Amino acid sequence: MNISVELTLTPLQDDFEPPIMEFIKKLRSSGLTVQENPLSTQVFGSYDEVMTLLNQEMKLALESIENGLLYVKIVKSDRSDYEPHF
Numbered sequence: 827m828n829i830s831v832e833l834t835l836t837p838l839q840d841d842f843e844p845p846i847m848e849f850i851k852k853l854r855s856s857g858l859t860v861q862e863n864p865l866s867t868q869v870f871g872s873y874d875e876v877m878t879l880l881n882q883e884m885k886l887a888l889e890s891i892e893n894g895l896l897y898v899k900i901v902k903s904d905r906s907d908y909e910p911h912f
Contacts, residue, residue, distance in 0.1 A: 827873045828904035831880065834866045835887055837894040845894075849887040853879070859906045866897075870906040 833853075835846050850867055853860050856879050859870040869876055884896060 827902065828871065829873050829876055830901040830903060830905040831869045831876055832866050832897075832899040832901075833869065833880075833884075834897040835891075835894065836897070837891040839892050839894070842891075842894075845887060845890045848890065849883060852883050852886070861906065868906070870904050 835849050836842075837845050850860075850862060853867060853869055856869075858875060858879065861868045861870075869880070880898075884898075888894070888896060
């Protein structure tokens with residue numbers, strides 16, 4: 827089963843950019859399809875591969891910040907080829 831996951835890491839602290847950049851770099855190096863925009867990062871792939879990666883990397887990302895939020899949305903399908911039609 828393929829999934830699409832949208833992630834938004836929001837550290838509630840000064841100097842918030844380094845933890846976000848490190849989180850995204852680790853997702854990029856996973857070999858999975860990763861897309862980014864100014865507000866979120868999307869990861870696409872098989873459920874087991876994506877969730878194994880996220881289980882590890884979300885924990886590390888949260889440990890790297892003092893306070894923050896991590897929003898996660900999961901869609902049951904690979905939406906990596908989605909293009910708006912409007």
